[in-house]
Amino acid sequence: MAFVITSKCLDERYAACVDVCPVDCIHPIEHENKPYMVIDPDVCIDCGVCVPECPIGAIVGSPGEAPADAEVNRKLAPQAIAYEKEHGKAAVRQPNEPPRRSDNKLVKG
Numbered sequence: 001m002a003f004v005i006t007s008k009c010l011d012e013r014y015a016a017c018v019d020v021c022p023v024d025c026i027h028p029i030e031h032e033n034k035p036y037m038v039i040d041p042d043v044c045i046d047c048g049v050c051v052p053e054c055p056i057g058a059i060v061g062s063p064g065e066a067p068a069d070a071e072v073n074r075k076l077a078p079q080a081i082a083y084e085k086e087h088g089k090a091a092v093r094q095p096n097e098p099p100r101r102s103d104n105k106l107v108k109g
Contacts, residue, residue, distance in 0.1 A: 001062050002041035003050060006069040008058035010036050011100055015090035017050035017059065026050060027080035028090035031072070037090065040077035041070070055095040057107040 005017075005026070013035035018026050025043035029036050039050075041063070051059045063070030084090075099106065 001046055002044035002070075002073075003039050003046065003048065004041075004060050004063055004066050004070045004073050005037050005039050006058050006060055006066045007072075008056055008101075008104055009054075010034050012056060012058065012093075012104060013037055013090055014055055014093045014095060014097075016053040016055065016092055016095055018089060019092070020049045020053050022047060022049065027077070027084045028087070029076055029080035029083045031076060035090070036076075038073040038076045038080045040081065041074050042077070053095075055097075055106050056099055056104045058104075 010031060011034040013028065015028065015037060023043050023045050025040045026037055027040065029038060048061065060066050
């Protein structure tokens, strides 16, 4: 099982999760013309260190908690790896920066 970045990340991309991942399985991408992050389920070791880093709680512990988002992560992972090679790692936003979307709230920070 792999962790999943949910659609709460869409247009937010705090990217604090990237630096703590011990296996480099979290990658940026543009999805629906908005910044997003995905977890490559084939590389994720299910350690969970990324979860407390997300200031808006956009990461869940299993595909069963967000099956549609899990499918998006799985499908976009190869493209996200290529995107990261071309554009570089995602810039990290400050964890106390207010969410861009009105339906998101800070859960950390």
